[in-house]
Each structure stands twice: as C-alpha cells, then as structure tokens.
Amino acid sequence: MGDVRVLEVKQSVFAENDRRAAALRERLKASGLYLLNLMSSPGSGKTTTLARTIEALGERLRIGVMEADIDSDVDARAMDALGVRAIQLHTGGMCHLDADMTAQGLEGLEPGGLDLAILENIGNLVCPAEFDTGAVKNAMILSVPEGDDKPLKYPLMFQVSDVVLINKIDVLPYFDFDLEACEERIHMRNPKAKVFPICATTGEGIDAWAAWLEAEVRAWQTE
Amino acid sequence: MGDVRVLEVKQSVFAENDRRAAALRERLKASGLYLLNLMSSPGSGKTTTLARTIEALGERLRIGVMEADIDSDVDARAMDALGVRAIQLHTGGMCHLDADMTAQGLEGLEPGGLDLAILENIGNLVCPAEFDTGAVKNAMILSVPEGDDKPLKYPLMFQVSDVVLINKIDVLPYFDFDLEACEERIHMRNPKAKVFPICATTGEGIDAWAAWLEAEVRAWQTE
Numbered sequence: 001m002g003d004v005r006v007l008e009v010k011q012s013v014f015a016e017n018d019r020r021a022a023a024l025r026e027r028l029k030a031s032g033l034y035l036l037n038l039m040s041s042p043g044s045g046k047t048t049t050l051a052r053t054i055e056a057l058g059e060r061l062r063i064g065v066m067e068a069d070i071d072s073d074v075d076a077r078a079m080d081a082l083g084v085r086a087i088q089l090h091t092g093g094m095c096h097l098d099a100d101m102t103a104q105g106l107e108g109l110e111p112g113g114l115d116l117a118i119l120e121n122i123g124n125l126v127c128p129a130e131f132d133t134g135a136v137k138n139a140m141i142l143s144v145p146e147g148d149d150k151p152l153k154y155p156l157m158f159q160v161s162d163v164v165l166i167n168k169i170d171v172l173p174y175f176d177f178d179l180e181a182c183e184e185r186i187h188m189r190n191p192k193a194k195v196f197p198i199c200a201t202t203g204e205g206i207d208a209w210a211a212w213l214e215a216e217v218r219a220w221q222t223e
Numbered sequence: 224m225g226d227v228r229v230l231e232v233k234q235s236v237f238a239e240n241d242r243r244a245a246a247l248r249e250r251l252k253a254s255g256l257y258l259l260n261l262m263s264s265p266g267s268g269k270t271t272t273l274a275r276t277i278e279a280l281g282e283r284l285r286i287g288v289m290e291a292d293i294d295s296d297v298d299a300r301a302m303d304a305l306g307v308r309a310i311q312l313h314t315g316g317m318c319h320l321d322a323d324m325t326a327q328g329l330e331g332l333e334p335g336g337l338d339l340a341i342l343e344n345i346g347n348l349v350c351p352a353e354f355d356t357g358a359v360k361n362a363m364i365l366s367v368p369e370g371d372d373k374p375l376k377y378p379l380m381f382q383v384s385d386v387v388l389i390n391k392i393d394v395l396p397y398f399d400f401d402l403e404a405c406e407e408r409i410h411m412r413n414p415k416a417k418v419f420p421i422c423a424t425t426g427e428g429i430d431a432w433a434a435w436l437e438a439e440v441r442a443w444q445t446e
Contacts, residue, residue, distance in 0.1 A: 004309055009313065077227050087228045
C-alpha cells in the first residue's frame with residue numbers, strides 16, 4: 001500500500017488521432033476545402049444556426065453539411081430541404097467524432113467542388129472537445145438558457161473553440177445571463193476566441209458571423 | 224434533394240478496436256490472467272461491490288484492480304486500502320475505455336502473478352457498451368433505485384453483459400422495482416446472462432457471485 005499510481009491512458013489514443021487530424025487538414029488545404037467543426041450542447045440551436053448560415057452564404061459558397069447523430073437522420077433531412085449537399089453520420093452510441101470518422105464522413109459527402117463543409121458534431125460539451133476532427137477551425141454554440149458559467153464548467157470546450165456563437169440572445173431579458181461576464185470567461189479559456197452574439201430564429205447577428213466565416217474560407221483557399 | 228444518405232462512421236473504428244481486443248484476450252489467455260470489465264451507471268455501487276468481491280476472493284485469488292475515471296483517484300485509493308494491487312486510469316473526459324487503453328492500463332498495473340484483473344469502467348450505460356475492452360467477460364451492475372426498465376432503455380449494455388448484478392436489493396420494498404420482470408428484460412437482451420441479486424453494503428448475495436467469478440477464473444486458467 002502507499003501512493004496509488006495514476007496512468008493517463010488517453011495519451012496514445014490522442015496522439016494517433018492528432019496525426020490523422022493533421023493529415024486530413026493537409027488534404028483539405030491541398031483541395032481548397034474548408035472544414036468547420038460545430039459543437040454545442042443538445043438543444044442549443046445548432047441546426048437552426050446552420051440553416052441561417054446556409055441562407056446567408058449559400059449563394060456565395062458551395063456548402064456541404066455532415067450531420068453527426070447517434071441514430072436519427074432528422075437533421076440531415078432539414079439540411080437537404082435547404083438544398084445543400086448533406087449526409088448523416090451515425091456514430092452508434094459514440095459521443096464524439098474523431099479524425100478518422102470525420103474523414104470517412106467527408107468521403108461519403110463527396111466534397112468535390114465544395115468550398116465549405118460543416119460538421120455538426122454530437123450534442124455534448126465534453127467528449128467532442130477531446131478529439132481533433134481535422135477541421136480547420138472549431139466553432140461552438142452556447143445558448144443563453146444554458147447559463148453564462150459554462151466556460152467555467154467546460155474549460156476544454158472553450159479552450160479549443162476558435163469561435164463562440166452566443167445564441168438565443170432574444171431571451172436575454174428573461175435569464176440571469178451576463179453577456180459581458182460570459183465573454184470574459186470565454187477569453188479566460190481562449191484569449192483569441194471570436195465571440196458573436198446571435199439569435200438564430202430571428203437572424204440577429206448572423207451577418208457578422210457569416211462574414212467572418214466567408215473570410216476564413218477565402219483565406220484558406222488563397223493563402 | 225431526395226433521400227439523405229446515412230453513413231455508419233463508427234464501423235472502421237470498431238473493427239480496429241475489435242482486432243486489438245481479440246489480440247489482448249489472446250495474450251491474457253497465454254498468461255493465465257482473467258480480465259473482468261465491470262460497467263454501470265454512476266452511483267450504482269461499483270466500488271462497494273468490488274470491495275465485497277475482494278473480501279470474498281482475496282485469499283483465494285491474486286486480484287488487481289484498474290479504476291477508470293475521468294480525473295479523480297478516489298476509487299483506486301479505496302482499493303489500495305483493501306490491500307490489492309490498484310491503478311487509476313485517467314481518461315481525460317472520454318466516456319469509455321477501448322482495448323488499447325485497457326492494454327495500457329494492464330501494463331501499468333504490472334499484472335505478473337495476478338489471477339484476476341478487474342477493470343472498473345467509466346460510470347455510463349452507453350459508451351462503454353460500444354467498445355470491446357479485451358476483457359474475458361463483461362459484468363454490469365444495475366441498482367434498484369435506477370429502475371427495472373433499464374434493459375429496455377439501454378439494450379446494448381445488457382446485450383453485451385455476461386453477468387448482471389442487481390444491487391441494493393435491501394431497498395426493494397421502497398421502490399417500484401419488479402425483480403422478476405427485470406430478469407426477464409435482461410434475458411430478452413441476452414438469454415445467457417447470469418443474474419445475481421446482491422446487496423453490496425450488507426454482503427447479501429455476494430457469495431454466489433464470487434463463486435461464479437472464481438469458477439470463471441479457474442476455467443480460464445486451465446481449460
């Protein structure tokens with residue numbers, strides 16, 4: 001008896017995933033395809049935000065969507081109805097996508113000719129943050145009803161997110177949600193994170209977010 | 224637009240894991256070490272059940288314990304206090320262990336001389352069921368307060384479990400839990416599953432479970 005040994009068993013799994021993610025990003029760069037990994041809790045408004053983003057950019061960029069879900073195809077049908085190329089990825093109970101699964105999904109999407117592929121990751125603030133999918137950037141949606149303390153409770157999710165959309169700002173008057181404090185907490189986790197307050201149902205704030213995303217795609221394709 | 228394509232992205236991940244799990248089981252067989260994968264929801268009594276099991280078998284089998292947890296070492300300390308070889312495995316946010324992580328954990332446990340290694344998996348009824356850890360058998364604990372409908376709600380967990388311990392039977396009078404119906408539902412998922420009603424805090428039913436486990440280990444080492 002004495003000190004208990006602690007082993008970090010995740011390391012080699014992550015190292016292998018990191019290699020695959022880097023390789024996928026290289027292939028994306030070579031083909032001029034920008035992959036965005038979109039994460040959030042369930043119910044934060046990912047699908048509605050995606051629909052608004054497609055409305056804003058659909059005539060300027062060729063967009064494809066991969067909807068990851070444990071077992072339904074509701075979200076991919078919604079995307080299909082918007083006229084974008086869409087595929088549903090079933091993870092069969094797994095709570096995240098890794099780089100290999102993302103690469104399989106992209107292949108299934110047949111991304112030839114696309115400028116932007118958006119991966120709607122599994123609704124979960126823990127597991128998806130652990131795995132580099134190979135995306136160019138990570139975006140996450142935090143909705144007002146979830147609370148302004150989420151960056152304190154899910155540090156890694158905010159640390160790995162390049163951009164945070166604070167959604168459902170139309171209900172700010174009805175919740176004890178301090179937008180300024182929330183932005184400070186986000187920047188405590190990632191000082192470089194871009195923050196866009198939006199309301200996906202009314203479209204408020206979508207233009208600024210869409211402009212940022214379009215600039216990102218153009219830079220990826222030309223720089 | 225039209226039919227949305229659905230891609231099962233988990234398949235290659237699982238195929239690779241299955242190969243590694245089979246390879247780990249071969250190594251276990253060669254060395255005469257029995258690995259038990261113990262799964263359950265959080266709070267079902269895994270650690271107390273483990274302690275009782277070690278009390279029942281600790282003088283008859285050489286036992287080691289791997290306590291998987293997202294980031295604490297409370298459970299490994301409890302095992303260490305019982306005098307068994309114990310190691311804490313940190314998964315850093317991952318909600319399951321796969322065969323590679325389990326193999327790393329076993330190496331860290333330094334299992335030379337052990338008859339039985341028990342992996343206390345992450346407290347979760349979904350993800351751990353998806354991944355073959357390489358264990359000889361899967362055990363799961365369902366506690367009475369969780370409800371007798373769990374085999375209906377988590378089919379895969381019960382399908383992959385070779386043995387189900389129904390724990391906290393001392394509180395059966397206070398819950399609407401139909402033991403007979405629960406056993407039927409378990410057997411609907413896996414007709415061969417062994418079911419042992421137990422109460423880890425009082426020790427009730429532990430002897431029958433421990434006898435089953437000891438017979439399993441002896442058979443693995445000699446057959």
